[in-house]
Amino acid sequence: MQNTLPEGFADLEPFVADWAIATMGARLERRVNSTPAERRAFYAAAAPRTGAALEYLNTIPFEEIPKKPETDRLMKLTLALAEIALTEEINGQAVEAEHARSNRQIFVVKELDGL
Amino acid sequence: MSFVTKADVAELGTDPIPTEPYHSEAQFERERDLVFRRAWLFAGRDVEIPNPGDFLVKEWDICNASILVTRGKDNIIRAFHNVCSHRAAKVVWEERGNAPGFNCRYHGWRYGLKGEVLSVPDAESFFGLDTKNCGLTPVAVELWNSLIFINLNPAPEQTLLEFLGPVAPKILEHSIEGFETCYTIGGDVTVNWKCLLDNFQETYHLASVHHLSVADRSVSNENPRSHPISFEFFGLHRLMGVWGNPHRKPDLIEGIAIKNGGVISAGAIQQKAGDALIRHPNWQLDVHGIFPTMLLDIAPTFFFIHEFFPIAANRTRFHSTVWFPKAMNAGQRFSQEYSVAAFRDTVAEDLAVLRTQQRGMLSGAKKTFEFQLSETMCRHSYLTLNKYMEQAEKQAAE
Numbered sequence: 001m002q003n004t005l006p007e008g009f010a011d012l013e014p015f016v017a018d019w020a021i022a023t024m025g026a027r028l029e030r031r032v033n034s035t036p037a038e039r040r041a042f043y044a045a046a047a048p049r050t051g052a053a054l055e056y057l058n059t060i061p062f063e064e065i066p067k068k069p070e071t072d073r074l075m076k077l078t079l080a081l082a083e084i085a086l087t088e089e090i091n092g093q094a095v096e097a098e099h100a101r102s103n104r105q106i107f108v109v110k111e112l113d114g115l
Numbered sequence: 116m117s118f119v120t121k122a123d124v125a126e127l128g129t130d131p132i133p134t135e136p137y138h139s140e141a142q143f144e145r146e147r148d149l150v151f152r153r154a155w156l157f158a159g160r161d162v163e164i165p166n167p168g169d170f171l172v173k174e175w176d177i178c179n180a181s182i183l184v185t186r187g188k189d190n191i192i193r194a195f196h197n198v199c200s201h202r203a204a205k206v207v208w209e210e211r212g213n214a215p216g217f218n219c220r221y222h223g224w225r226y227g228l229k230g231e232v233l234s235v236p237d238a239e240s241f242f243g244l245d246t247k248n249c250g251l252t253p254v255a256v257e258l259w260n261s262l263i264f265i266n267l268n269p270a271p272e273q274t275l276l277e278f279l280g281p282v283a284p285k286i287l288e289h290s291i292e293g294f295e296t297c298y299t300i301g302g303d304v305t306v307n308w309k310c311l312l313d314n315f316q317e318t319y320h321l322a323s324v325h326h327l328s329v330a331d332r333s334v335s336n337e338n339p340r341s342h343p344i345s346f347e348f349f350g351l352h353r354l355m356g357v358w359g360n361p362h363r364k365p366d367l368i369e370g371i372a373i374k375n376g377g378v379i380s381a382g383a384i385q386q387k388a389g390d391a392l393i394r395h396p397n398w399q400l401d402v403h404g405i406f407p408t409m410l411l412d413i414a415p416t417f418f419f420i421h422e423f424f425p426i427a428a429n430r431t432r433f434h435s436t437v438w439f440p441k442a443m444n445a446g447q448r449f450s451q452e453y454s455v456a457a458f459r460d461t462v463a464e465d466l467a468v469l470r471t472q473q474r475g476m477l478s479g480a481k482k483t484f485e486f487q488l489s490e491t492m493c494r495h496s497y498l499t500l501n502k503y504m505e506q507a508e509k510q511a512a513e
Contacts, residue, residue, distance in 0.1 A: 024298065024452065028459075050449075051371055057445030065445060075445055082453040085368030086460050090327050102463035109299040109434055110211075 005077075006056065006070045012049060012077060015042050019080040020073045025108035031083045032100045036093045043088040046081045053078050118342040118358070124491045127348075131483035132497055137307050138476045143428040147177045149504040150407050155257070155264040155271070155278045157409040157422060158184050160438075161192060162261060162295050163211070168228065171211040172197055175267070176432070177425040182254055182265055183207050183217075187228040194256035194265045195230045200249040226251055259283065261291060262411075279405070282349035286403055289413045294438040298455045300462065301434040306469045308408060308425040309496065311433055314465050315410050315421050316402055316492035318343050318357060324464050328457065332399070335360040344398060346491050351406035351503060353495045359399030372453035375446030376416060376439075404492055406499055416440075417454065429473055435462065 003010050019042055021027045031039075053074055057065060066072045087096045136142040158173050170185045181197035183206070199206050204221040216233050217226045225233040230251035238244060255266040257275035260283075264275050276283060304311070314320065321333040321341045333341040338358055345356035365373055400414035410421040417439050424432040437455050442448040475481070486494045 024455070028456075047367055050368060054371065054375065054446045054449055060445070062442065062444050062448070075448070078445070078449055079452045081368065082372065082449060083456045085366070085453065086328075086456055089366035089368060090457075091460070092327070095327060098467065099460060099463050102466045103459070105304065105466060106300050106302045106459055106463060109301045110297070110436075 004070060005074050008056070009049065009053065009074060012046055012053075012074075015045060016073055016077065018042075019046075019084075020076045021080050022076060023108075024079075027080050027083050028103060028106075028108060030080065031087065032103050034084075036096070039084050039087050039096075042081070043084050046077065047085065047088075050078055050081055118338060118344055119346055119488060119491070121488055123346055124488065124494075127491065127494050127498060131485055132494070133483055134476045134481055136497075136500075137309050138428055138473065140428050143177070143425065145504055146407075146425070146500075149507040150500065151175060151177050151425075152267045153272060153507060154407050154503070155266050155273075155275050156407075157405065157420070158182060158194065158256070158263045158265045160261050160420075161186075161258055161263060163297075164192065166213065168213045168215055169211075170207065170214065170217075170228075172207055172209070173265070173424075174432075175424060176427075178267055180267055181205060181207075183251070184256065184263060184265070185228045185230075192256060192258055192263060193229060194254040194263075195251035196254055198252065199224055200232070200251065201235075206251070260287060279352065280350045282352035282354065282403065282405065285347070285349065285354060286411065286413075289401070289418075291413065291418055291438070293440055294418060296439045296441050296451070297436050298451070299434050299436040300455070300459050301432065302462075302466070303426070303430070303432045304466055304470065305430050306466075306473045307429055308423040308431040309500075310469055310472060311423050311431050312404075312408060312410065312421075312496060313490070313493040314469055316353075316355065316404055316496070317490040318355075319487060319489040320465075320468075324468055325461055328461050328464060332360050332363050333358070335362055340489070342489055346495075348495055351499050353404040353492050353499075355402040355404075355492050357399045357402060359397050361397050368453065369457075372450045376442075376450030376454075402492070404496065406496075406503070419458070429477065 003013060004016055005012055018038070019030070021030055057071065057075055060071055065075050091099060156175065159171050164171055164184065164186045167186055167188045167190060170183060173182045173184065175182065183195045183197040185193050187193060197205055197207050199219040199221060201219065201222055201224050204219055206217050206219045206226060208220070216228070218224070223236045227233050230253060232246045232250050235241070235244065235246055238246065255268065255271050257264050259275055259279070318333065318341045322330045338360070342358070343355045344358045347354040400412050403411040403413070405411060408423040412419050417437060419435060419437040422434045426432055435458070437458060439451050442451055
């Protein structure tokens with residue numbers, strides 16, 4: 001598998017295709033349409049690495065992060081993990097299924113430009 | 116540590132509340148004429164339209180009003196009915212943007228940022244059209260503390276500051292300067308605007324509806340029933356101080372989000388942002404209810420604004436906007452994303468129940484309900500709404 005993330009984060013490469021998502025609206029949509037198994041797998045791999053990912057990204061000037069594809073990808077992966085942390089740490093699968101119904105109603109009206 | 120007592124709110128009475136106003140068409144009509152055509156209505160923050168040519172549009176369905184708010188080349192903020200002077204078509208179809216002028220799609224009339232007519236195609240074929248005096252109809256607009264308000268009354272009964280009264284200096288005890296980044300979530304729900312409003316201004320439901328998400332930020336041995344810390348009333352407006360649990364142990368990712376910046380509902384984990392006002396040790400946020408439909412919730416490191424737009428007696432569009440300082444690094448950006456997603460989850464929990472509540476009232480099964488101490492903001496809203504409408508009816512009779 002090609003490494004499209006910064007060095008040291010190759011273990012997260014399997015999740016890039018599904019979870020390195022550009023916008024908050026699209027991340028919500030992915031969450032709502034994901035399966036419990038997908039969420040569990042993503043959280044299991046990415047949650048223990050989030051601290052390290054942010055520590056690494058914090059060394060880069062914020063406006064530079066989107067300019068390099070690999071750092072942009074890692075940033076977006078952590079943002080998707082922020083969503084999935086809620087399903088795995090707070091909600092649980094039964095509640096998440098019910099949330100998905102309401103979350104389909106709640107649309108992102110305006111979100112931050114850029115990242 | 117003290118919490119609200121019944122004595123604090125004795126002045127509001129303890130009567131049961133009729134359900135009828137929360138679902139009837141008759142009430143909706145009264146509100147349209149006696150509230151929404153008279154009161155100052157929140158229309159966004161000046162930081163949403165920072166540059167000349169920036170504009171935004173607010174839709175007030177209950178009054179069939181589409182309101183265009185612009186920042187002119189002179190930096191002045193103006194508001195207009197988004198209605199073409201020619202034959203009343205909608206001029207601006209976008210919700211926000213930047214433009215030197217606005218073209219009506221119907222016959223191509225063009226307007227500037229001051230609402231003035233810039234050009235009329237085939238103007239010679241009109242019979243004495245005075246293009247200097249047929250600009251967009253202006254709407255009263257005032258700016259206070261970065262908050263823009265409009266008034267659909269061509270001659271507002273009060274200035275904005277008169278309308279806000281003593282809640283204005285109270286809000287100014289906080290600083291909302293420097294909060295320039297926002298995320299807005301919204302929806303169109305089959306719920307009366309007052310039921311939505313009431314949900315976001317009471318703490319009684321936190322332990323149950325939000326038992327997974329928010330409850331242990333709001334409940335502990337010290338405050339087992341998630342009572343508010345304080346209520347204050349300011350004429351039409353109201354304020355509730357909300358308590359946060361200092362003993363909450365965050366989960367892994369939540370802890371990382373907290374470490375990197377303020378997180379909504381973080382209990383007593385208070386990260387000061389500069390000189391942010393902290394009212395007392397376990398204060399979480401202040402909920403300011405600005406009559407009729409606005410909630411301005413201010414915490415140390417963020418604030419959010421709920422807007423409720425009545426569409427019908429049993430339908431409302433809501434926009435909830437969370438404001439942060441600009442993220443300076445990846446960690447802060449992550450924390451903001453987490454906060455907004457967590458906030459959205461609590462709203463999802465509320466909506467699931469609120470829809471059933473609306474239907475329950477429509478069934479006619481219950482003619483009245485009871486508000487308890489933690490629901491005092493809801494009682495205050497009910498009473499002030501009635502008073503405001505009765506005042507207008509009395510004025511009309513005189």
